[in-house]
Amino acid sequence: MAGEDLIVLENVNKWFGPLHVLQDVDLSVARGEVVVVIGPSGSGKSTLCRAINRLEPIDSGTITFDGQPLPAEGRPLARLRSEVGMVFQSFNLFAHKTILQNVMLGPVKVRKEKAAVARDRAMALLERVGIASQADKLPAQLSGGQQQRVAIARALAMQPKALLFDEPTSALDPEMVGEVLDVMTSLAKEGMTMVVVTHEMGFARHAANRVVFMADGQLVEQAPPAEFFANPKSDRAKDFLSKILTH
Protein backbone atom coordinates (compact mmCIF):
# COMPACT_ATOMS: atom_id res chain seq x y z
CA MET A 1 0.00 0.00 0.00
CA ALA A 2 1.28 3.45 -0.89
CA GLY A 3 1.87 5.57 2.18
CA GLU A 4 0.77 8.95 0.91
CA ASP A 5 -2.48 10.30 2.38
CA LEU A 6 -5.29 10.96 -0.08
CA ILE A 7 -8.02 11.92 2.40
CA VAL A 8 -7.24 13.78 5.61
CA LEU A 9 -9.76 14.92 8.22
CA GLU A 10 -8.45 17.04 11.06
CA ASN A 11 -10.39 18.04 14.11
CA VAL A 12 -13.69 17.82 12.25
CA ASN A 13 -16.86 18.82 14.07
CA LYS A 14 -20.43 18.83 12.92
CA TRP A 15 -23.72 19.50 14.66
CA PHE A 16 -27.27 18.76 13.62
CA GLY A 17 -28.92 21.37 15.85
CA PRO A 18 -28.02 20.30 19.38
CA LEU A 19 -26.63 16.93 18.25
CA HIS A 20 -22.83 16.90 18.07
CA VAL A 21 -22.68 14.27 15.36
CA LEU A 22 -18.94 14.46 14.55
CA GLN A 23 -16.70 15.25 17.50
CA ASP A 24 -13.08 16.23 16.87
CA VAL A 25 -12.67 13.58 14.21
CA ASP A 26 -9.16 12.93 12.89
CA LEU A 27 -8.80 10.40 10.10
CA SER A 28 -6.29 9.87 7.31
CA VAL A 29 -6.79 7.49 4.43
CA ALA A 30 -3.76 6.56 2.36
CA ARG A 31 -3.82 6.04 -1.38
CA GLY A 32 -4.88 2.48 -2.06
CA GLU A 33 -6.14 1.94 1.46
CA VAL A 34 -9.51 0.38 2.28
CA VAL A 35 -10.98 1.80 5.48
CA VAL A 36 -14.16 0.25 6.83
CA VAL A 37 -16.17 2.36 9.26
CA ILE A 38 -18.33 0.44 11.72
CA GLY A 39 -20.27 1.32 14.84
CA PRO A 40 -23.72 1.48 16.37
CA SER A 41 -26.66 3.04 14.58
CA GLY A 42 -26.64 6.81 14.83
CA SER A 43 -22.94 7.08 15.69
CA GLY A 44 -22.21 9.39 12.74
CA LYS A 45 -20.76 6.95 10.19
CA SER A 46 -22.87 8.11 7.25
CA THR A 47 -22.30 11.74 8.15
CA LEU A 48 -18.56 11.15 8.21
CA CYS A 49 -18.69 9.45 4.82
CA ARG A 50 -20.87 12.19 3.31
CA ALA A 51 -18.62 14.93 4.69
CA ILE A 52 -15.72 13.62 2.62
CA ASN A 53 -17.33 14.70 -0.65
CA ARG A 54 -19.12 17.60 0.99
CA LEU A 55 -22.62 16.22 0.77
CA GLU A 56 -22.61 17.34 4.41
CA PRO A 57 -20.78 20.57 5.17
CA ILE A 58 -18.82 20.55 8.41
CA ASP A 59 -18.91 23.21 11.12
CA SER A 60 -15.23 23.24 12.02
CA GLY A 61 -11.96 21.50 11.27
CA THR A 62 -10.48 20.71 7.87
CA ILE A 63 -10.86 18.02 5.26
CA THR A 64 -8.36 17.77 2.44
CA PHE A 65 -8.53 15.54 -0.60
CA ASP A 66 -5.38 14.91 -2.60
CA GLY A 67 -3.68 17.80 -0.84
CA GLN A 68 -6.45 20.35 -1.43
CA PRO A 69 -9.09 21.62 1.01
CA LEU A 70 -12.59 20.58 -0.03
CA PRO A 71 -14.09 23.28 -2.25
CA ALA A 72 -17.37 24.79 -1.06
CA GLU A 73 -19.25 25.18 -4.33
CA GLY A 74 -19.27 25.59 -8.08
CA ARG A 75 -17.02 23.81 -10.55
CA PRO A 76 -14.31 22.91 -8.06
CA LEU A 77 -16.93 21.08 -5.99
CA ALA A 78 -18.24 19.30 -9.09
CA ARG A 79 -14.67 18.25 -9.89
CA LEU A 80 -14.17 16.95 -6.36
CA ARG A 81 -17.37 14.93 -6.59
CA SER A 82 -16.17 13.40 -9.84
CA GLU A 83 -12.91 12.40 -8.15
CA VAL A 84 -14.58 10.97 -5.06
CA GLY A 85 -17.25 8.55 -6.25
CA MET A 86 -20.08 7.71 -3.93
CA VAL A 87 -22.27 4.64 -3.73
CA PHE A 88 -25.42 4.99 -1.64
CA GLN A 89 -27.64 2.53 0.15
CA SER A 90 -30.50 3.37 -2.22
CA PHE A 91 -28.55 3.12 -5.54
CA ASN A 92 -29.86 6.53 -6.76
CA LEU A 93 -29.94 5.55 -10.43
CA PHE A 94 -31.91 7.69 -12.88
CA ALA A 95 -35.16 5.78 -13.22
CA HIS A 96 -35.99 6.90 -16.75
CA LYS A 97 -32.58 6.27 -18.25
CA THR A 98 -31.20 2.92 -19.31
CA ILE A 99 -28.42 1.21 -17.41
CA LEU A 100 -25.94 2.22 -20.11
CA GLN A 101 -27.16 5.83 -20.09
CA ASN A 102 -26.84 5.93 -16.31
CA VAL A 103 -23.18 4.92 -16.54
CA MET A 104 -22.38 7.23 -19.47
CA LEU A 105 -24.09 10.32 -18.13
CA GLY A 106 -21.42 11.66 -15.76
CA PRO A 107 -18.50 11.33 -18.18
CA VAL A 108 -20.48 12.99 -21.01
CA LYS A 109 -22.14 15.77 -18.99
CA VAL A 110 -19.49 16.56 -16.40
CA ARG A 111 -16.29 15.47 -18.13
CA LYS A 112 -17.45 16.44 -21.64
CA GLU A 113 -16.24 13.13 -23.00
CA LYS A 114 -17.27 12.03 -26.47
CA ALA A 115 -20.28 9.74 -26.33
CA ALA A 116 -18.47 6.92 -28.14
CA VAL A 117 -15.60 6.99 -25.65
CA ALA A 118 -17.97 7.12 -22.68
CA ARG A 119 -20.06 4.29 -24.14
CA ASP A 120 -17.05 2.02 -24.62
CA ARG A 121 -15.87 2.56 -21.07
CA ALA A 122 -19.39 2.19 -19.69
CA MET A 123 -19.81 -1.14 -21.49
CA ALA A 124 -16.43 -2.33 -20.22
CA LEU A 125 -17.44 -1.41 -16.68
CA LEU A 126 -20.82 -3.08 -17.01
CA GLU A 127 -18.97 -6.16 -18.23
CA ARG A 128 -16.74 -5.99 -15.23
CA VAL A 129 -19.64 -5.87 -12.76
CA GLY A 130 -21.43 -8.61 -14.69
CA ILE A 131 -24.36 -6.59 -16.08
CA ALA A 132 -23.40 -5.90 -19.70
CA SER A 133 -26.29 -7.98 -20.99
CA GLN A 134 -28.73 -5.66 -19.17
CA ALA A 135 -27.32 -2.43 -20.64
CA ASP A 136 -30.52 -1.40 -22.43
CA LYS A 137 -32.89 -2.06 -19.55
CA LEU A 138 -34.28 0.48 -17.10
CA PRO A 139 -33.16 0.30 -13.46
CA ALA A 140 -36.56 -0.96 -12.25
CA GLN A 141 -36.14 -4.03 -14.47
CA LEU A 142 -33.07 -5.10 -12.49
CA SER A 143 -32.77 -6.64 -9.05
CA GLY A 144 -31.46 -4.55 -6.18
CA GLY A 145 -28.09 -6.29 -6.31
CA GLN A 146 -27.80 -5.62 -10.03
CA GLN A 147 -28.79 -1.97 -9.56
CA GLN A 148 -26.15 -1.54 -6.93
CA ARG A 149 -23.53 -3.06 -9.23
CA VAL A 150 -24.63 -0.52 -11.88
CA ALA A 151 -24.22 2.24 -9.29
CA ILE A 152 -20.65 1.05 -8.70
CA ALA A 153 -19.99 1.00 -12.46
CA ARG A 154 -21.41 4.52 -12.69
CA ALA A 155 -19.09 5.74 -9.95
CA LEU A 156 -16.11 4.05 -11.64
CA ALA A 157 -16.98 5.63 -14.99
CA MET A 158 -15.76 8.95 -13.65
CA GLN A 159 -12.35 7.37 -13.01
CA PRO A 160 -12.40 8.48 -9.38
CA LYS A 161 -9.37 8.65 -7.14
CA ALA A 162 -11.43 7.25 -4.26
CA LEU A 163 -14.80 5.64 -3.70
CA LEU A 164 -17.08 6.17 -0.71
CA PHE A 165 -19.68 3.52 0.10
CA ASP A 166 -22.49 4.40 2.50
CA GLU A 167 -24.09 1.13 3.62
CA PRO A 168 -24.14 -0.22 0.05
CA THR A 169 -25.77 -3.52 0.93
CA SER A 170 -28.21 -2.47 3.66
CA ALA A 171 -31.20 -2.14 1.31
CA LEU A 172 -30.59 -5.47 -0.42
CA ASP A 173 -32.28 -8.79 0.05
CA PRO A 174 -29.80 -11.09 1.78
CA GLU A 175 -29.17 -13.26 -1.27
CA MET A 176 -27.94 -10.22 -3.21
CA VAL A 177 -25.46 -8.93 -0.68
CA GLY A 178 -22.68 -11.29 -1.79
CA GLU A 179 -22.65 -10.21 -5.44
CA VAL A 180 -22.17 -6.56 -4.43
CA LEU A 181 -19.52 -7.36 -1.82
CA ASP A 182 -17.66 -9.45 -4.42
CA VAL A 183 -17.40 -6.43 -6.73
CA MET A 184 -16.24 -4.26 -3.83
CA THR A 185 -13.68 -6.86 -2.76
CA SER A 186 -12.21 -7.03 -6.24
CA LEU A 187 -11.94 -3.22 -6.34
CA ALA A 188 -10.20 -3.30 -2.99
CA LYS A 189 -7.71 -5.90 -4.23
CA GLU A 190 -6.97 -3.79 -7.29
CA GLY A 191 -5.87 -0.91 -5.08
CA MET A 192 -8.86 1.43 -5.18
CA THR A 193 -8.89 3.83 -2.24
CA MET A 194 -12.14 3.12 -0.43
CA VAL A 195 -14.03 4.32 2.63
CA VAL A 196 -16.83 1.89 3.37
CA VAL A 197 -19.56 2.33 5.96
CA THR A 198 -21.06 -1.10 6.45
CA HIS A 199 -22.52 -3.58 8.86
CA GLU A 200 -20.95 -6.44 6.89
CA MET A 201 -18.30 -7.66 9.28
CA GLY A 202 -17.14 -10.34 6.83
CA PHE A 203 -16.20 -7.61 4.36
CA ALA A 204 -14.47 -5.65 7.12
CA ARG A 205 -12.46 -8.73 8.11
CA HIS A 206 -11.42 -9.76 4.63
CA ALA A 207 -11.19 -6.62 2.53
CA ALA A 208 -10.27 -3.79 4.93
CA ASN A 209 -6.78 -2.61 5.63
CA ARG A 210 -8.12 -0.80 8.65
CA VAL A 211 -11.30 -0.84 10.68
CA VAL A 212 -12.45 2.41 12.26
CA PHE A 213 -14.92 2.08 15.10
CA MET A 214 -17.23 5.04 15.75
CA ALA A 215 -19.55 5.67 18.67
CA ASP A 216 -21.43 8.84 19.60
CA GLY A 217 -19.72 10.94 16.95
CA GLN A 218 -16.20 9.94 17.96
CA LEU A 219 -13.58 7.70 16.40
CA VAL A 220 -13.14 5.46 19.38
CA GLU A 221 -10.49 3.14 18.00
CA GLN A 222 -8.95 1.96 14.77
CA ALA A 223 -6.80 -1.02 13.91
CA PRO A 224 -6.18 -3.62 11.20
CA PRO A 225 -9.19 -5.95 11.13
CA ALA A 226 -7.46 -9.02 12.55
CA GLU A 227 -6.32 -6.99 15.53
CA PHE A 228 -9.59 -5.12 15.99
CA PHE A 229 -11.83 -8.19 15.91
CA ALA A 230 -9.51 -10.32 18.06
CA ASN A 231 -8.65 -7.67 20.58
CA PRO A 232 -10.93 -4.62 20.68
CA LYS A 233 -9.58 -2.21 23.26
CA SER A 234 -12.46 0.04 24.24
CA ASP A 235 -15.51 -1.08 26.20
CA ARG A 236 -17.73 0.43 23.50
CA ALA A 237 -16.13 -1.68 20.78
CA LYS A 238 -16.22 -4.82 22.95
CA ASP A 239 -19.88 -4.24 23.66
CA PHE A 240 -20.66 -3.58 19.98
CA LEU A 241 -18.84 -6.70 18.82
CA SER A 242 -20.42 -8.89 21.48
CA LYS A 243 -23.84 -7.84 20.19
CA ILE A 244 -23.20 -8.39 16.51
CA LEU A 245 -20.89 -11.40 16.60
CA THR A 246 -23.08 -13.64 18.69
CA HIS A 247 -23.90 -15.90 15.77
Ligand SMILES: Nc1ncnc2c1ncn2[C@@H]1O[C@H](COP(=O)(O)OP(=O)(O)OP(=O)(O)O)[C@@H](O)[C@H]1O
Ligand atom coordinates in the same frame (compact mmCIF):
# COMPACT_ATOMS: atom_id res chain seq x y z
N1 LIG B 1 -29.96 15.81 8.17
C1 LIG B 1 -30.03 15.52 9.48
N2 LIG B 1 -30.64 16.33 10.34
C2 LIG B 1 -30.71 16.04 11.67
N3 LIG B 1 -30.14 14.95 12.23
C3 LIG B 1 -29.53 14.11 11.41
C4 LIG B 1 -29.43 14.32 10.00
N4 LIG B 1 -28.73 13.30 9.44
C5 LIG B 1 -28.43 12.46 10.46
N5 LIG B 1 -28.88 12.94 11.63
C6 LIG B 1 -28.69 12.34 12.96
O1 LIG B 1 -27.30 12.27 13.19
C7 LIG B 1 -26.95 11.07 13.86
C8 LIG B 1 -25.92 10.34 13.07
O2 LIG B 1 -26.48 9.91 11.84
P1 LIG B 1 -25.67 9.02 10.81
O3 LIG B 1 -26.62 8.66 9.71
O4 LIG B 1 -24.40 9.68 10.44
O5 LIG B 1 -25.36 7.73 11.71
P2 LIG B 1 -24.90 6.30 11.29
O6 LIG B 1 -23.84 5.92 12.24
O7 LIG B 1 -24.58 6.27 9.84
O8 LIG B 1 -26.20 5.43 11.59
P3 LIG B 1 -26.85 4.16 10.82
O9 LIG B 1 -25.89 3.02 11.00
O10 LIG B 1 -28.16 3.97 11.55
O11 LIG B 1 -27.03 4.60 9.41
C9 LIG B 1 -28.25 10.30 14.04
O12 LIG B 1 -28.71 10.56 15.34
C10 LIG B 1 -29.17 10.90 13.01
O13 LIG B 1 -30.52 10.81 13.43
